[in-house]
Amino acid sequence: xxxxxxxxxxxxxxxxxxxxxxxxxxxxxxxxxxxxxxxxxxxxxxxxxxxxxxxxxxxxxxxxxxxxxxxxxxxxxxxxxxxxxxxxxxxxxxxxxxxxxxxxxxxxxxxxxxxxxxxxxxxxxxxxxxxxxxxxxxxxxxxxxxxxxxxxxxxxxxxxxxxxxxxxxxxxxxxxxxxxxxxxxxxxxxxxxxxxxxxxxxxxxxxxxxxxxxxxxxxxxxxxxxxxxxxxxxxxxxxxxxxxxxxxxxxxxxxxxxxxxxxxxxxxxxxxxxxxxxxxxxxxxxxxxxxxxxxxxx
Amino acid sequence: xxxxxxxxxxxxxxxxxxxxxxxxxxxxxxxxxxxxxxxxxxxxxxxxxxxxxxxxxxxxxxxxxxxxxxxxxxxxxxxxxxxxxxxxxxxxxxxxxxxxxxxxxxxxxxxxxxxxxxxxxxxxxxxxxxxxxxxxxxxxxxxxxxxxxxxxxxxxxxxxxxxxxxxxxxxxxxxxxxxxxxxxxxxxxxxxxxxxxxxxxxxxxxxxxxxxxxxxxxxxxxxxxxxxxxxxxxxxxxxxxxxxxxxxxxxxxxxxxxxxxxxxxxxxxxxxxxxxxxxxxxxxxxxxxxxxxxxxxxxxxxxxxxxxxxxxxxxxxxxxxxxxxxxxxxxxxxxxxxxxxxxx
Amino acid sequence: xxxxxxxxxxxxxxxxxxxxxxxxxxxxxxxxxxxxxxxxxxxxxxxxxxxxxxxxxxxxxxxxxxxxxxxxxxxxxxxxxxxxxxxxxxxxxxxxxxxxxxxxxxxxxxxxxxxxxxxxxxxxxxxxxxxxxxxxxxxxxxxxxxxxxxxxxxxxxxxxxxxxxxxxxxxxxxxxxxxxxxxxxxxxxxxxxxxxxxxxxxxxxxxxxxxxxxxxxxxxxxxxxxxxxxxxxxxxxxxxxxxxxxxxxxxxxxxxxxxxxxxxxxxxxxxxxxxxxxxxxxxxxxxxxxxxxxxxxxxxxxxxxxxxxxxxxxxxxxxxxxxxxxxxxxxxxxxxxxxxxx
Numbered sequence: 001x002x003x004x005x006x007x008x009x010x011x012x013x014x015x016x017x018x019x020x021x022x023x024x025x026x027x028x029x030x031x032x033x034x035x036x037x038x039x040x041x042x043x044x045x046x047x048x049x050x051x052x053x054x055x056x057x058x059x060x061x062x063x064x065x066x067x068x069x070x071x072x073x074x075x076x077x078x079x080x081x082x083x084x085x086x087x088x089x090x091x092x093x094x095x096x097x098x099x100x101x102x103x104x105x106x107x108x109x110x111x112x113x114x115x116x117x118x119x120x121x122x123x124x125x126x127x128x129x130x131x132x133x134x135x136x137x138x139x140x141x142x143x144x145x146x147x148x149x150x151x152x153x154x155x156x157x158x159x160x161x162x163x164x165x166x167x168x169x170x171x172x173x174x175x176x177x178x179x180x181x182x183x184x185x186x187x188x189x190x191x192x193x194x195x196x197x198x199x200x201x202x203x204x205x206x207x208x209x210x211x212x213x214x215x216x217x218x219x220x221x222x223x224x225x226x227x228x229x230x231x232x233x234x235x236x237x238x239x240x241x242x243x244x245x246x247x248x249x250x251x252x253x254x255x256x257x258x259x260x261x262x263x264x265x266x267x268x269x270x271x272x273x274x275x276x277x278x279x280x281x282x283x284x285x286x287x288x289x290x291x292x293x294x295x296x297x298x
Numbered sequence: 299x300x301x302x303x304x305x306x307x308x309x310x311x312x313x314x315x316x317x318x319x320x321x322x323x324x325x326x327x328x329x330x331x332x333x334x335x336x337x338x339x340x341x342x343x344x345x346x347x348x349x350x351x352x353x354x355x356x357x358x359x360x361x362x363x364x365x366x367x368x369x370x371x372x373x374x375x376x377x378x379x380x381x382x383x384x385x386x387x388x389x390x391x392x393x394x395x396x397x398x399x400x401x402x403x404x405x406x407x408x409x410x411x412x413x414x415x416x417x418x419x420x421x422x423x424x425x426x427x428x429x430x431x432x433x434x435x436x437x438x439x440x441x442x443x444x445x446x447x448x449x450x451x452x453x454x455x456x457x458x459x460x461x462x463x464x465x466x467x468x469x470x471x472x473x474x475x476x477x478x479x480x481x482x483x484x485x486x487x488x489x490x491x492x493x494x495x496x497x498x499x500x501x502x503x504x505x506x507x508x509x510x511x512x513x514x515x516x517x518x519x520x521x522x523x524x525x526x527x528x529x530x531x532x533x534x535x536x537x538x539x540x541x542x543x544x545x546x547x548x549x550x551x552x553x554x555x556x557x558x559x560x561x562x563x564x565x566x567x568x569x570x571x572x573x574x575x576x577x578x579x580x581x582x583x584x585x586x587x588x589x590x591x592x593x594x595x596x597x598x599x600x601x602x603x604x605x606x607x608x609x610x611x612x613x614x615x616x617x618x619x620x621x622x623x624x625x626x627x628x629x630x631x632x633x634x635x636x637x638x639x640x641x642x
Numbered sequence: 643x644x645x646x647x648x649x650x651x652x653x654x655x656x657x658x659x660x661x662x663x664x665x666x667x668x669x670x671x672x673x674x675x676x677x678x679x680x681x682x683x684x685x686x687x688x689x690x691x692x693x694x695x696x697x698x699x700x701x702x703x704x705x706x707x708x709x710x711x712x713x714x715x716x717x718x719x720x721x722x723x724x725x726x727x728x729x730x731x732x733x734x735x736x737x738x739x740x741x742x743x744x745x746x747x748x749x750x751x752x753x754x755x756x757x758x759x760x761x762x763x764x765x766x767x768x769x770x771x772x773x774x775x776x777x778x779x780x781x782x783x784x785x786x787x788x789x790x791x792x793x794x795x796x797x798x799x800x801x802x803x804x805x806x807x808x809x810x811x812x813x814x815x816x817x818x819x820x821x822x823x824x825x826x827x828x829x830x831x832x833x834x835x836x837x838x839x840x841x842x843x844x845x846x847x848x849x850x851x852x853x854x855x856x857x858x859x860x861x862x863x864x865x866x867x868x869x870x871x872x873x874x875x876x877x878x879x880x881x882x883x884x885x886x887x888x889x890x891x892x893x894x895x896x897x898x899x900x901x902x903x904x905x906x907x908x909x910x911x912x913x914x915x916x917x918x919x920x921x922x923x924x925x926x927x928x929x930x931x932x933x934x935x936x937x938x939x940x941x942x943x944x945x946x947x948x949x950x951x952x953x954x955x956x957x958x959x960x961x962x963x964x965x966x967x968x969x970x971x972x973x974x975x976x977x978x979x980x981x982x983x984x
Contacts, residue, residue: 192716195716196714196716196746196748197743197773197774198739198743207769211758212758357839501701502867504701534914535913573840573914574844574847574873575869575913576868583873585844586845589812590809
C-alpha cells in the first residue's frame, strides 16, 4: 500500500480505538460489568449490613431465609441467607473480593514471571531458550488443573499458596506467547540498528523489545483473569482452594451444594451466577481488546 | 530462448483498434473514520482489443484500486461509482454479483504481486488449475481438463508438466509459482488480463523471464493486458499505451512513444528524469521535491501542485481537466511542458 | 588512500538443524550425524578505501545482506577475517567492539521496520549520541540530534513525533540521521532505496551522495537494482550464491561485463529506452541449493557457456584489467594472465 496511506492507516487505528469502543456493545457491557463488580468489591463492605466472616454477628435463627422475591424472603436479606444465617449478598460481595484478588494478583505475577522468561528465551535463544522452553513443555504436559489440585492438596488451602500455584502454572502461556512475539520483534531492523550502535542486550530488551510486545501481554492478561477466577472456583469447590474462613465465590457454591436439592437453591445458584456474570464481563472486554490490539487479526 | 524474428512477428499483430474496456469517470471513495479517501477520483481510459496498456503510479496513486474497482472487488468502506465500465459493450459496473462471477476469471482474470500467497499451499497445482476450468469451462471432461492443464503449463515453459501438476506450491520457486499463476489466469482464455505488479516480488532475472512470457502469450492469443506497476522501465518495454496516475487522478495518458519520448506533464517528465539509468552517467539525479501527499489532505487544485516546480496560482486553485494535446495524448495540466528540454 | 574495510575470505553459514535431535538420523541401521547448513557467504574478499562507495550486487539469496550483517557482527563470522580501520575485528568481544561500532553504522531497507514505533524521533537519534558519549549532556545531544535531522531534511519541530507520523521517504531520512549521529567512517547501506517510491528514491540517493561528500565517510552499498548501483558506486562486486563472481571499478564492469552471470543480469534489467524488442537472455536450469553447493562453478548449472571443467573445478580469480577480476573458466584458458587472489 501507499507510503502516505500506511502512516495514515496507523493514525486512523489509534483514534479508531475509541471509535470502535463506543460502537461495540460487547465492550461497553463488559466494562459496565467490570466497573460494577470492582466497585462492589472495593466499597462493598461499606454498603452491606453484615461482615460474613465475623461469625459472632451471625444468628442461626436467620438460617435458610429465601431471597426477597420468594415467600418468606425479606428486605433484611435481599438474596437470602445460608445455613448459618449468613446474608448471601454480603457473602457474595466478600467472596468476589477474594476471587478478584486471586484472579488479578495471579495474573499480574504470572505475567511478570512469564514475560521475563519469555523475553530472555526469545531474545537470547540457544541453550537458555531450550532450558526455559523445555521447562514450560513439562508444565504443559500435565493437565494444569490436576497439578494445581495435587499441589494444593499437599500444601493445604490458602490464598497466598493459590496465587503462587497460579503464578507458576499461568506463566507458561505468557512464556510461550511472549517468546514467539520476541522472535518476530527481534528480527525487526530497529532492533538490529540498536545492536549496530552497540547497546547492551538488557537495554535493547527494555527499550526496544518489551514496549513492542506490551499490547500482546495486556491482551493475554485480560483473557487470563477470567480464566484464573474459574480455576480458583473449581479448586475451592473441590475443597482445596481458599480456606473456609475466607470464602471465595467458588467456596460459596460448594457450601450450598449439599442443600441444593433440599430447595435452598439460592445458596449455591446465586454465587454461581455471579461468577458467570463476572467472567463473562471480563471475557467480552478481553475479546474486544484482543480484536483491537492484536495486529495479526487486523 | 525466444527468437527475435518470432517476437517481431508476434508483436506486429497489434490491436485492431476496437475498444474492449471503456472506463468512464470512475470514482472509488473510502469512507473511513478519519475522513473521505478519494483513492480513485474520476478517471477515464480505455483498453483496446489485444493491446498492452501500462498503468504507472507510485504508492497511493490509485492504480491498484482501479483494477479492483473494475473487477468489482472493492469492499466496504469503499464505494465505487462510474458513469460506466463497459467491457465488451456490457456495463459491468451495473451487473449483479452472479454475472460478475462469470466475468471474473472467464473474461477478465488477474495476476497479483505475491507469488507466495496467491496459491493455496494445501492444494496441488493440478487442483488449483482445474478449479478455474471446472468453473469456467464445465463442458470439459476430466481427461480434456488434464490435457488442457498440461498444455497451459507447457505454454508457461514449465518442464515436465505432468510432474509439476502433482506438486504443491511450496515445491516451486517464486518464478515458477508466478508462471503457474499466469497459466491459471490464462486457463479460461480471458479477453483481458489485469496484472498488478506481477513481477515486483521477483528477482530481476526471473522478472525478465515472467514478463517476457506474459507478453509473448497475450500477443499470441490476442488478449489485452493491463499491466499495473510502479516501474516505468517495465511498461516502457512492454506497453503500447501508458497511463500515468498520481493521487487518484490520471496525469497523462498516451501512446508509449509519446509518454516516454515526448511527455508533456511535469510529473511524467520528473518521473522519467529522476530514475537512474543503466546507460547514462550523471553526477546528480533530477529530483521531484517533497513527499507523496497524504490521501486525506489532498491539494484542492492540481494534485501534483505541491511538488511541481512550474506551479502557478491557478494550479493551486483549479484541478485541470484532461485535454487532448496530441492525438490520443491526454494531459491534465494547466502548463504542459512543450519545451521540456530547455526547462529542465 | 587509507583502507577503511578489508574483508578476507569471509564465510558465513546457518545451521538448519538447531535441535540436537534433528542432527541425528538413522540410516540403514546406523546413526549418522547430518549437519544441514545454508551456505550464505562463501569466501568473500573485498576492500573499501576512505571516501569510496563499494556496492555488492546480486539477486535475493546471493548472500549480500548476510555479508553486510557479518561485517557489522550482527552475526558472528564463521571464517575469514574482517579488518576495520587497520584492526582485526573478526573475533572482538561485544565490549572491545564498542569503539569500532561508533565508526561503523548501518542504514536499513525497510523504513517501516527500521524505526522503533514506540520511540519518539528525537529519542531515536539521541540514543546513539548519548550511548557513545559524543555529547555529554542530554541537552547537547538533543541539539546535535536536531541539527542532524535538519541536515537530512526533517524539520526539528517534528522531532517529538513518532515514526508512524512520517512517510516512508521521511522515515528513511530519519534512519540516515540515526546512522550519521555518531559520525561514523563507514556506512553500510542495505538496499536503502528499494522500498521507496520512485520519485522519493532520487531524493534519498542524492542525499546519500551529498552526505558522503560532506562528511567524507565510505559506503558499503548493498543493492539489487543495477541502475542505482551504476549511479552511486565507485567499485562493485557481483555476488552469486555467496561468492563474488566479478569485481571491479564500475566503468569496467558496466562497459565490459565478463562473467556470464553478470551479462545475464545486465540483459535482464528493463531499460526505459527501447532497444529493439525486449528479449533478455533466457536462462535455463535451476539455482543450486545453498545447502548442497556443487563442487565446480556455482553458476555452471544455469550457464549457457558451461564447459566440462566448470562442473568440477571452482574457478579462481582472473584479473582482466587493473582491479577488474572475474571468477570464470572462460578466461583462464584464453592466455590472460592468471593471478590467484592474494
